[in-house]
Amino acid sequence: MDQDTIGRIVQGDREAFRTLYDEHFEYAMRTAMLVTKNGEWAKDAVQESFLRVYRNIWQYDRDKPFKPWFYCILLRECYRVMEREKKIVPFGEQLDRFAVEQKLPDTSLDVYEALQALNDLYRIPLILKYLHDYSEREIADILELNVNTLKSRLLKGREKMRDILGGEPHGSKA
Incomplete structure (x- = not known):
């Protein structure tokens, strides 16, 4: 990840965030689908992950790689969504077939x-x-x-x- 892009995002550049989003979206969706086993849950987790990144990018340590930081957020969101949904949806309906x-x-x-x-x-x-x-x-x-x-x-x-x-x-x- 280009550190200049992160710096521009911190300063509020929405186009820089769009670049980051476009670069990581497909990869994030594949990961979320594998983790949640549900297309809608994966979309929710990915969307919320990008929102959290946008709100908290100032906390990102630029001396470390971006992807592990992002995927830590993504996995936590996947777990949060699965916890929320398993309380709502009967087990038999949980398993969408990716x-x-x-x-x-x-x-x-x-x-x-x-x-x-x-x-x-x-x-x-x-x-x-x-x-x-x-x-x-x-x-x-x-x-x-x-x-x-x-x-x-x-x-x-x-x-x-x-x-x-x-x-x-x-x-x-x-």
């Missing part, structure tokens, strides 16, 4: 369904690591975890994915 909405190819559907079957404890770190290419340190900071705890969750998440997809344990002989 794959159907996005018309993913069949090969992606298996991986997507396996990922969605995981508990948030394992699913969120896997999304951040393998779909968004964050380092383990960045993920630990975003999720406010110890790095070793994160590594354990990544390992267990990969094992659970392998079990769901019917894969062989690493190093096994056929």
